[in-house]
Amino acid sequence: MRIIRNATTLGLIAGLGLAGAVAQAAADPIPTRQAIMSSVGAAAGLGGGMMKGEIAYAPAAGKAAIATMRAASLSFGNFFPAGSDKGNSDAAAKVWSDAAGFAAQLAKFTAATASAAEASGKSGPADLDAFKEAFGPVLGTCKSCHETYRKQK
Amino acid sequence: MKKAVIAALLLVLAGAGIGWGLSAPTRMSAQEAALLTEGDAARGELVFWAGGCASCHAAKGADGEDLLKLGGGLRLETPFGVFVAPNISPSEADGIGAWSLVDFANAMTHGTSPGGENLYPAFPYTSYVRMSAADLGDLFAFLKSLPIVEGKAAAHELGFPFNIRRGLGLWKRLFLDPAPVIASPLNGADVDRAVWERGRYLVEGPGHCGECHTPRDFAGGLVLADWLGGAPAPTGEGKIPNITPVEGGFGSWSAADIAYYLESGFTPEYDSVGGEMVHVQENMARLPASDREAIAAYLKAIPPVSAGSD
Numbered sequence: 362m363r364i365i366r367n368a369t370t371l372g373l374i375a376g377l378g379l380a381g382a383v384a385q386a387a388a389d390p391i392p393t394r395q396a397i398m399s400s401v402g403a404a405a406g407l408g409g410g411m412m413k414g415e416i417a418y419a420p421a422a423g424k425a426a427i428a429t430m431r432a433a434s435l436s437f438g439n440f441f442p443a444g445s446d447k448g449n450s451d452a453a454a455k456v457w458s459d460a461a462g463f464a465a466q467l468a469k470f471t472a473a474t475a476s477a478a479e480a481s482g483k484s485g486p487a488d489l490d491a492f493k494e495a496f497g498p499v500l501g502t503c504k505s506c507h508e509t510y511r512k513q514k
Numbered sequence: 515m516k517k518a519v520i521a522a523l524l525l526v527l528a529g530a531g532i533g534w535g536l537s538a539p540t541r542m543s544a545q546e547a548a549l550l551t552e553g554d555a556a557r558g559e560l561v562f563w564a565g566g567c568a569s570c571h572a573a574k575g576a577d578g579e580d581l582l583k584l585g586g587g588l589r590l591e592t593p594f595g596v597f598v599a600p601n602i603s604p605s606e607a608d609g610i611g612a613w614s615l616v617d618f619a620n621a622m623t624h625g626t627s628p629g630g631e632n633l634y635p636a637f638p639y640t641s642y643v644r645m646s647a648a649d650l651g652d653l654f655a656f657l658k659s660l661p662i663v664e665g666k667a668a669a670h671e672l673g674f675p676f677n678i679r680r681g682l683g684l685w686k687r688l689f690l691d692p693a694p695v696i697a698s699p700l701n702g703a704d705v706d707r708a709v710w711e712r713g714r715y716l717v718e719g720p721g722h723c724g725e726c727h728t729p730r731d732f733a734g735g736l737v738l739a740d741w742l743g744g745a746p747a748p749t750g751e752g753k754i755p756n757i758t759p760v761e762g763g764f765g766s767w768s769a770a771d772i773a774y775y776l777e778s779g780f781t782p783e784y785d786s787v788g789g790e791m792v793h794v795q796e797n798m799a800r801l802p803a804s805d806r807e808a809i810a811a812y813l814k815a816i817p818p819v820s821a822g823s824d
Contacts, residue, residue: 402783402784402785403784405780405784405786406783406784409778409780409784413774451752453750453751453752454751500780500786503779503780503786504779504786504787504788504792504795505792507786507787507788507789507792508788508789508790508792511788511789512751512752512789513747513750513751513752513753513754513788513789513790513791514752514753514755514788
C-alpha cells in the first residue's frame with residue numbers, strides 16, 4: 362500500500378514535472394524575450410554595418426533590418442509578466458515597478474519602427490541615404506530604454 | 515596616579531589636536547592660484563561636456579537646452595547615504611554666482627568650499643584635481659555664461675559619521691592626489707605618446723571615468739591597483755564593466771570600436787549603451803573625434819585588470 366502510494370506520488374511528480382517542462386518550453390518569457398532582443402541586436406548590426414559602410418547596402422537587406430525591428434517592437438513587451446523578474450535576466454526591477462514608464466519606452470520603439478516600415482515600403486529603402494533616414498530613429502530608441510530599464514552591466 | 519591621569523588627558527588632547535589639524539580643509543597655494551586666468555567660455559563648453567557636469571547638476575531627465583540649467587537636485591543613492599547635487603548655476607544667492615575663479619578652482623581640485631568646508635567626494639574632485647589651470651579657467655567662464663536657476667537643492671541625507679564634514683579632511687589626505695594614475699603606456703604598446711597622454715588627461719581628469727569603473731575600498735577610496743577594472747554600480751542595479759584591455763573581455767575591442775561606442779552608443783556587437791553610461795556617452799559624442807580617439811588609445815595601453823568584477 363505504502364509502496365503503491367509512493368509510486369503514485371512519484372508518477373504524479375513526474376507527470377507534473379513533464380507538464381511543467383512542456384509549459385516552460387512554450388511560454389518561459391525570459392528566453393523568449395532574450396531571443397527577440399538578440400534579433401534586434403542582429404538587425405542593428407546589419408543596419409549599423411551598412412550605415413558605417415562596412416556592409417554594402419542592398420534594399421532587401423535594409424528591408425530585413427527594418428522588418429525585424431518592426432516585429433520585435435510589436436511582440437517584445439508581451440514577455441514581461443509579473444514574476445518574470447527572477448532568473449537569468451538583465452531586465453531592471455523598474456520594468457515592473459515603473460510599468461507605465463516602460464510601456465512609454467516600448468511605444469517609442471513601436472512608433473519608430475512604424476515610420477521606418479512605412480518608408481521601407483514593398484522593396485526596402487531605395488538607397489543608403491533613405492535607409493539611414495528610416496533606420497536612424499529606430500536605433501535611437503535603444504539607449505533611451507536601456508538607460509533605465511536594463512541592469513547596468 | 516594624578517600624574518598618569520594628566521598625562522593620559524594630555525595625550526588625548528594632543529591626539530584630538532592632530533586629528534583636528536589633519537582634517538582641516540586645504541586650499542591651493544598662492545603660486546598655484548597665480549596660474550589661473552579668466553578663461554574662454556567657448557572653449558569651456560568642451561570642458562563642460564568632457565567633465566559631465568550636466569549629468570548630475572541638471573534636472574533628472576533633462577535634454578537639449580535644459581542640460582544647461584544647473585539647479586541641482588539629482589539624488590545619488592549610495593551606500594554612504596543620499597547625496598543631492600547642489601545648484602551650480604550662476605545664481606549669486608543659490609549657486610556659484612558669487613564665487614571667484616580661485617574659489618571655483620579650490621572646489622574642483624581641493625574639494626574645499628569658499629566658506630572653508632570640506633565637500634563630499636560624490637563631487638569627483640579626486641579626478642578633477644588632475645585638470646589643467648587653463649581648463650579650469652575656461653570651464654568657469656562657461657559656467658558663468660549659463661542661465662541662472664534660483665533655489666537651493668535639498669540637503670544631503672547622511673548618517674553618522676558621514677555627516678561630519680570635518681572628517682573628510684582626513685579622507686582627502688589619503689585619497690586626493692593630483693599625480694597621474696598610470697605613469698606611461700603599457701610596455702610594448704604602439705601608441706603616439708602625445709595622443710595617449712591626451713586620453714589619460716580626459717579619462718583620469720575631467721572625464722572622471724575611474725570614479726565608477728574602479729572598485730572602492732571600505733573607506734570609499736579608489737583601489738588604484740585595479741584601476742578601471744570594473745566595480746559594483748554605485749547607484750542602481752548591476753555592475754560597471756572592466757574597461758582595461760583584458761583578454762576575453764574589453765581587450766577584444768579595437769581602438770576604433772571604443773571611439774565608435776563613445777560616438778554612437780553601440781558596442782561592436784551592436785548592443786546599445788545603457789544605464790548611467792548613456793549620459794556619459796552623449797557627452798563624449800560632443801567632443802572632437804580626436805578626443806574620443808585619444809581616450810581609446812589610452813584605454814588600449816593601460817595594465818589589464820584580470821581579477822575584476824567583469
